[in-house]
Amino acid sequence: MTTNPIKSDLLQGTLDLLILKTLAAGPMHGYGVSLRIQEISSDALQVRQGSLYPALHRLERRGWIMSEWGDSENNRKAKFYRLTRAGKRQLGIEESNWERLKAAIGQVLSAV
Numbered sequence: 001m002t003t004n005p006i007k008s009d010l011l012q013g014t015l016d017l018l019i020l021k022t023l024a025a026g027p028m029h030g031y032g033v034s035l036r037i038q039e040i041s042s043d044a045l046q047v048r049q050g051s052l053y054p055a056l057h058r059l060e061r062r063g064w065i066m067s068e069w070g071d072s073e074n075n076r077k078a079k080f081y082r083l084t085r086a087g088k089r090q091l092g093i094e095e096s097n098w099e100r101l102k103a104a105i106g107q108v109l110s111a112v
Contacts, residue, residue: 015047015055016064017094020087023065029078030056056081064090 022036034047059065064087072078
């Protein structure tokens, strides 16, 4: 069964959480982050470059990730991102916030 990608914009902050969680597995270039999110979500989530790279730059400005140039799998120069200590702490905060939001939405959806 094929699922259609979710077309609506992600809630503000959700993309940050997805990026931080993806980078928790290890350093990755931007396109790799996008592919990994798509793969893990069984193609339900597709992060467009126009959303991904501004988010990566925002997270870097906040000190939650850092980048360095390296060679990709196909020997091309690529910027690789990784979590900082502050990013690991922020990931914990974001996951906690997500759980509270998920519970609150569940309560609203189950109300009669």
